[in-house]
Amino acid sequence: MAWQQPMDGSHASGSKVAAADGPGTQRTQYPYVTGTSVIALKYKDGVIMACDTGASYGSTLRYKSVERIKAVGKHSLIGASGEFSDFQEILRYLDELTLSDHMWDDGNSLGPKEVHSYLTRVMYNRRNKFDPLWNSLVLGGVKKGPKGEEKYLGMVNMIGTHFEENHIATGFGNHLAIPILRAEWCEDMTFEEAVKLVEKCLLVLLYRDRSSINKFQIAKITTEGATIYPPYSLKTHWGFAAFENPSKGAVGSW
């Protein structure tokens, strides 16, 4: 962006020409490189978040080692689905925010609620200019408040819709993972229980979402800080009778 950027985050307000469609300009029509679902849930020590490490280019599974969950400041994690370049841009805004917050060194720090609120303002403002950041963002974290540790989990999407919940999923996860989470989530799960539940959802997504790949990352955020675990794969089962001899009895042209 070539113009001067004021410090209050208003630079995140995007393309100036989005409102007036002059020659050579266009409103954002569709995303190009996209990440698929992110799922997250609150557990005993904090928040756990997981997604696959793939980024698609239309129907091609183009990039296979993409980190779609990042730590924000000391207290939060952000996960994104949708246009990956917009996520990278959001990470830059958050970087600026958290850096200046850190440099204050005054005993105050941005918690997940503040980051979520900031992102909501940015996303909604961009949508109003018809120049959205084409993402669904999941924001989770834990912060010690005056009433003790407060876990936070929320999401905001490209049109600025935002809410907080005990479990969140984006994209296909809304349809495939949320029903499982609603049935099986409970308060204060242990880390192991939470991982098991998350893996159950990830597996369903792997089977049924064509843009997911079998390489996942799980991340957690607790009062100790953020941990993003190295990528790993889940065991899948394809030994169904219908898959044996798939061409048996098929009508061929020769």
Added chain:
Amino acid sequence: MFRNQYDTDVTTWSPAGRLFQVEYAMEAVKQGSACVGLRSRTHAVLAAANKAASELSSHQRKVFRVADHAGVALAGLTADGRVLSRFLRSECINHAFVYDAPLPVSRLALRLADKAQVCTQRSWKRPYGVGLLVAGLDESGAHLYYNCPSGNYFEYQAFAIGSRSQAAKTFLERKFKGYDDYTPDQLIRDALSAIKETLQGEKLTSSNCTLAIVGRKDDGTVEPFEMIDAKRVQEIIDSMEAAEETPVAAAEPSSTQEEDKGTDAAPMDI
């Protein structure tokens, strides 16, 4: 301070490296009626001595709520103070809108200081003629800042500004070391005592002082910035005066007992 050839505008330095217009603005603060602020780890209290232009008029408003978690007491040109209070309120509201959280007090004080500094470096402006005691609460506890017309600001455990504030400062200097652990009630009492010092003999009543407090209780709930109503202030003043009298009353029964033991001075009726 005397008139000199370097004091005409704020953008002229004196050979001694002073900006006289800024210093004159700080004089305006010293002419205003006194304000006192003090804080513990969890609460901050502001008190102001009310001055009325005449018996017929109401007194000047010197304590303003800036947000639920912060407020200011000012001394000097009250009109300038009102404008700055409006600015502070606007900053707090904007921050709360974007971040859904209260603006930390140190950052509020900084924005105010930066605004004041601008007026010390433009030939077409003048410094704000008001000093502000900014008191507030954020996640690192209760804070008190003093912002002066020069654009400087400092954090204080306790401070007093305005006319005869030195008397209040002397009183506070004696006691401030224990303030961290003071209860809100103790803070209020000391604030009132400090204001009393600036009244120089005039009786302290709820009509010549304003009191405000902000803080967080032990259970974590926030007590938002609020002016304490006059009736309650009068009750506290009355109980402070009663407490001053009781040590004297306690002395009387013991002196009648000692009479019998003989060696003390004879009773007063001789």
